[in-house]
Amino acid sequence: MSKTMTGAEMVVQALQDQGVTHLFGYPGGAVLPIYDALFHQTKIQHVLVRHEQGAAHAAEGYARSSGKVGCLLVTSGPGATNAVTGLTDALMDSIPVVCITGQVPTHLIGSDAFQECDTVGITRHCTKHNYLVRKIEDLPRILHEAFYIARSGRPGPVVIDIPKDVQFASGTYQPPKNIQHKTYHPQLKGDLGKIKHALAMMAKAKKPVFYTGGGVINAGPAASTLLRELVAQTGFPITSTLMGLGAYPATGKNWLGMLGMHGSYEANNAMHDCDLMIAVGARFDDRITGRLDAFAPYSKKIHIDIDPSSINKNVAVDLAIVGDCAHVLEDMVRLWRSESLSADKKALADWWSQIDRWRARKSFGYRKSDRTIKPQYAVERLYELTKGRKTLITTEVGQHQMWAAQHFHFEEPNRWMTSGGLGTMGYGLPAAIGAQLANRDALVVDIAGEASILMNIQELSTAKQYRCPVKIFILNNEYMGMVRQWQELLHGGRYSSSYSEALPDFVKLAEAYGLKGMRCSNPADLDAAIQEMIDSPEGVVFDCIVDKSENCLPMIPSGKAHNEMILPDTDEDIGNVIDDKGKMLV
Amino acid sequence: MNAQTPAALSPYSSSAGKASRTETHTLSVLVDNEPGVLARVVGLFSGRGYNIESLTVAEVAHAQALSRITIVTTGAPETIEQISHQLERIVPIHKVTDLSLLDGFLQRELAMIKVRGKGEARTEALRLGEAFRARVIDATTESFIFELTGAPKKIDDFVELMRPIGLVEVARTGVAAITRGPQGM
Ligand SMILES: Cc1cc2nc3c(=O)[nH]c(=O)nc-3n(C[C@H](O)[C@H](O)[C@H](O)COP(=O)(O)OP(=O)(O)OC[C@H]3O[C@@H](n4cnc5c(N)ncnc54)[C@H](O)[C@@H]3O)c2cc1C
Ligand SMILES: Cc1ncc(C[n+]2csc(CCOP(=O)(O)OP(=O)(O)O)c2C)c(N)n1
Ligand SMILES: [Mg+2]
Numbered sequence: 001m002s003k004t005m006t007g008a009e010m011v012v013q014a015l016q017d018q019g020v021t022h023l024f025g026y027p028g029g030a031v032l033p034i035y036d037a038l039f040h041q042t043k044i045q046h047v048l049v050r051h052e053q054g055a056a057h058a059a060e061g062y063a064r065s066s067g068k069v070g071c072l073l074v075t076s077g078p079g080a081t082n083a084v085t086g087l088t089d090a091l092m093d094s095i096p097v098v099c100i101t102g103q104v105p106t107h108l109i110g111s112d113a114f115q116e117c118d119t120v121g122i123t124r125h126c127t128k129h130n131y132l133v134r135k136i137e138d139l140p141r142i143l144h145e146a147f148y149i150a151r152s153g154r155p156g157p158v159v160i161d162i163p164k165d166v167q168f169a170s171g172t173y174q175p176p177k178n179i180q181h182k183t184y185h186p187q188l189k190g191d192l193g194k195i196k197h198a199l200a201m202m203a204k205a206k207k208p209v210f211y212t213g214g215g216v217i218n219a220g221p222a223a224s225t226l227l228r229e230l231v232a233q234t235g236f237p238i239t240s241t242l243m244g245l246g247a248y249p250a251t252g253k254n255w256l257g258m259l260g261m262h263g264s265y266e267a268n269n270a271m272h273d274c275d276l277m278i279a280v281g282a283r284f285d286d287r288i289t290g291r292l293d294a295f296a297p298y299s300k301k302i303h304i305d306i307d308p309s310s311i312n313k314n315v316a317v318d319l320a321i322v323g324d325c326a327h328v329l330e331d332m333v334r335l336w337r338s339e340s341l342s343a344d345k346k347a348l349a350d351w352w353s354q355i356d357r358w359r360a361r362k363s364f365g366y367r368k369s370d371r372t373i374k375p376q377y378a379v380e381r382l383y384e385l386t387k388g389r390k391t392l393i394t395t396e397v398g399q400h401q402m403w404a405a406q407h408f409h410f411e412e413p414n415r416w417m418t419s420g421g422l423g424t425m426g427y428g429l430p431a432a433i434g435a436q437l438a439n440r441d442a443l444v445v446d447i448a449g450e451a452s453i454l455m456n457i458q459e460l461s462t463a464k465q466y467r468c469p470v471k472i473f474i475l476n477n478e479y480m481g482m483v484r485q486w487q488e489l490l491h492g493g494r495y496s497s498s499y500s501e502a503l504p505d506f507v508k509l510a511e512a513y514g515l516k517g518m519r520c521s522n523p524a525d526l527d528a529a530i531q532e533m534i535d536s537p538e539g540v541v542f543d544c545i546v547d548k549s550e551n552c553l554p555m556i557p558s559g560k561a562h563n564e565m566i567l568p569d570t571d572e573d574i575g576n577v578i579d580d581k582g583k584m585l586v
Numbered sequence: 587m588n589a590q591t592p593a594a595l596s597p598y599s600s601s602a603g604k605a606s607r608t609e610t611h612t613l614s615v616l617v618d619n620e621p622g623v624l625a626r627v628v629g630l631f632s633g634r635g636y637n638i639e640s641l642t643v644a645e646v647a648h649a650q651a652l653s654r655i656t657i658v659t660t661g662a663p664e665t666i667e668q669i670s671h672q673l674e675r676i677v678p679i680h681k682v683t684d685l686s687l688l689d690g691f692l693q694r695e696l697a698m699i700k701v702r703g704k705g706e707a708r709t710e711a712l713r714l715g716e717a718f719r720a721r722v723i724d725a726t727t728e729s730f731i732f733e734l735t736g737a738p739k740k741i742d743d744f745v746e747l748m749r750p751i752g753l754v755e756v757a758r759t760g761v762a763a764i765t766r767g768p769q770g771m
Contacts, residue, residue, distance in 0.1 A: 124625065124626060128677070132622075183679060308671045309672050312667060312668070313668055
């Protein structure tokens with residue numbers, strides 16, 4: 001039903017028509033008409049963040065935990081530039097987000113007007129696509145197109161920059177219909193011939209491994225179900241990137257744990273020794289491959305990905321299938337069955353016994369202590385005490401993030417939100433708020449570091465205002481632990497500026513924000529304290545005082561191969577592991 | 587233009603690995619003629635460290651507002667494959683064709699070449715101009731401007747010949763390219 005309305009009303013109408021339930025935002029001069037239009041309706045809840053970066057991460061957390069497009073609204077100039085980190089984060093991790101920015105009126109664009117910035121210029125490199133709306137006639141189409149582009153194909157952030165005069169102008173609103181986009185038509189179905197070829201390779205493989213990633217999560221819960229089926233049918237081992245955790249259940253018997261720089265010994269060795277790698281929605285990131293010329297040297301590689309530019313980017317593959325994981329996996333499951341294919345059982349049995357020997361190294365092991373809380377222990381206890389609930393975990397960035405990935409085990413997709421590609425400290429708290437608003441019934445915990453949490457600590461106010469009982473579980477090691485670890489590795493233990501000096505009292509800080517603050521430093525008290533946190537109906541900041549010098553292991557040092565991991569029980573001085581060439585890498 | 591390290595030689599590549607062959611390819615890119623589309627294309631090249639040897643753009647279908655961008659780039663074959671795929675990700679791009687992978691294509695460039703000289707030099711310039719089928723589009727008693735159309739190599743050659751005679755300056759359009767035969771892109 002087309003209707004006459006103002007640009008600002010169109011924005012709100014389009015968001016409603018696109019199914020937006022929560023809009024994260026912060027007002028300012030250039031978006032006041034849109035805020036006024038929001039005032040007159042109740043379908044969309046506006047969530048006032050305390051910093052626009054928080055709005056972007058909250059939209060990401062909302063999107064990742066619900067499978068829907070996350071949405072934010074910010075003003076021109078500083079509002080837009082504050083959102084840039086979050087947009088870049090969403091681009092790197094393929095998260096569907098629509099960001100509406102206000103802009104100075106069209107006749108002032110280019111005049112260095114008050115709070116003007118070249119938003120489309122600035123965000124061109126950190127969005128999947130962006131628009132400057134020059135006339136009201138274009139607005140309805142652009143609004144709907146933005147949602148289509150954000151969620152289709154490889155998802156990503158889209159910015160719509162709307163000058164203030166366009167918000168005031170009136171025009172005819174068109175509801176979203178199944179408009180064929182002029183140019184953007186990602187390929188969903190995989191080529192059947194290639195899929196059959198892939199299955200034939202799988203049936204012959206002696207040492208196969210599934211290497212799955214965030215693309216499986218992007219493809220929706222059906223993709224995870226199909227992946228589980230295919231793993232069960234073939235009996236192959238499976239590992240996943242940081243971004244793909246939960247697609248295959250961590251308690252599943254074929255699960256090898258996460259792979260990569262801080263992945264498990266069995267996952268990385270299986271990748272190194274495999275004769276067939278089946279990459280599903282994963283992008284051969286440098287945290288995964290390690291030294292490229294030593295990456296899976298004996299393997300044939302199949303790569304399923306919706307984005308042709310992910311294929312052969314870092315690693316050349318033998319068979320590329322462009323398509324959506326869910327569609328391709330569906331064909332694979334069906335054809336494996338209908339063509340009565342079967343795996344080489346004998347070879348697979350040998351492969352599994354090799355894998356079991358690697359597993360026996362227990363590479364996520366650590367030295368327990370009854371005097372200090374080991375950070376790994378804290379995550380382990382959090383996992384045990386929240387088992388059986390619908391628990392969503394977000395993280396900040398650093399050692400705690402890796403310990404969360406290693407020791408919290410995910411059974412379902414969309415329960416794990418972390419900043420992988422950009423590695424943005426300050427992601428976890430706003431993302432937790434977004435995830436909580438999308439999942440009112442869930443327990444949402446941000447596993448945080450004491451340094452990262454301070455980057456968006458202001459969002460505690462948002463949590464309070466919208467009654468989000470998020471739990472901020474800080475593994476407080478009084479260091480930027482990940483930085484400290486690399487300084488130990490590369491710079492002779494000279495801990496330049498990585499000590500968390502002058503920390504606030506997190507308990508009092510929580511109380512100042514009207515939330516509950518807790519502290520625990522004794523392993524004997526930890527279970528009861530975690531239980532108290534879980535049982536609390538309020539938002540909680542939990543200051544968990546952990547061992548200050550613990551390193552995050554195992555680790556593939558930069559510039560090394562998968563089978564050159566540093567394991568936790570090697571007493572080698574880690575300062576001697578990386579050569580000069582490796583030191584150049586990050 | 588920007589001679590940065592090709593993306594394929596990221597720090598994670600083994601320096602011990604095979605030195606990838608550098609090739610020159612000509613890409614034809616059909617785009618919606620909308621504001622910012624050229625910035626998206628150029629920004630992709632600078633942002634990802636790809637080379638641009640030549641880039642031309644003009645509207646080719648007014649009614650549909652379509653423009654055609656012709657890009658000459660150099661890099662390892664796998665880098666050039668990446669460039670095509672990265673270009674395809676830009677939303678207002680309709681189609682990317684790597685002409686160098688096809689059977690045959692033509693490229694032409696137009697150049698205006700200003701030459702200064704008297705007497706002997708003047709006649710020599712005119713004689714060479716004729717041999718290259720360059721047109722004289724401006725003349726004074728001590729100068730000519732030649733207009734020359736051809737493949738870039740032909741223009742390079744002509745410019746080199748003019749240099750000792752009295753080359754003043756050159757303006758070139760960059761390359762436009764199209765496939766041979768009846769098929770369109
Ligand atoms: C401190 C730190 C340490 C890290 N250490 C590790 C580590 O040890 N191990 C690790 O794994 N990661 C680690 N990471 C994360 C790492 O940087 C990358 O973010 C991550 O490995 C990328 O995951 P991915 O390959 O699954 O790709 P994603 O970024 O999730 O990309 C998804 C891929 O799937 C494709 N895709 C998207 N949608 C679909 C669809 N519907 N169908 C098909 N394909 C689709 C995309 O085109 C893309 O190629 C670390 C990050 C930090 C900050
Ligand atoms: C915005 C931002 N700035 C800097 C970094 C670099 N960095 C990565 S981890 C880290 C330290 C994080 O410290 P903390 O939050 O205490 O986590 P820990 O490693 O101690 O668990 C830093 C500074 C980053 N990832 N993001
Ligand atoms: Mg810390």
